[in-house]
Amino acid sequence: MRESRYGIHDISLVKSQKENEYARMNMPFELGIDYGLRKFGGEKYKGKKFLILGGKKYDHLPAISDINGMDIMCHDNETLTLIQTLRKWFSSVLNIKDQPPPSKLSSEYFEFQTALFEKMTQKHGNEILDKEVVANLTNTEFISEINQACQ
Incomplete structure (x- = not known):
């Protein structure tokens, strides 16, 4: 902080x-x-x-x-x-201009979540476990996944 x-x-x-x-x-x-x-x-x-x-x-x-x-x-x-x-x-507040529309940001977020779930399914091979893994990612793990997706 x-x-x-x-x-x-x-x-x-x-x-x-x-x-x-x-x-x-x-x-x-x-x-x-x-x-x-x-x-x-x-x-x-x-x-x-x-x-x-x-x-x-x-x-x-x-x-x-x-x-x-x-x-x-x-x-x-x-x-x-x-x-x-x-x-x-x-x-x-941050003076960030030319942002994508909210619907596009929302769509990209859900695409990322889907890709993350699919990645976990390939890694673990168990959908029930994967829902638990994705739901319990730490902030550090989640940010790491975002960084990997952006590369």
């Missing part, structure tokens, strides 16, 4: 989905750390910019009400809406 001038925090999973299930609090916790860094980390971090993502409007308030009044962008738990939101933020 100290190395980046930007932060993207998705707090859409602050609500458990099933009875007796615990909600994931890693992302709100990381948002708090990042916010604290911006507020108390000195001059270097005062200009740090955040994109805070939520699922449905106001769903986060019972779990993390202290961010009431901050600009939370909701993606309605839809991949295309998430991509549209990210694209707008990249354009306005």
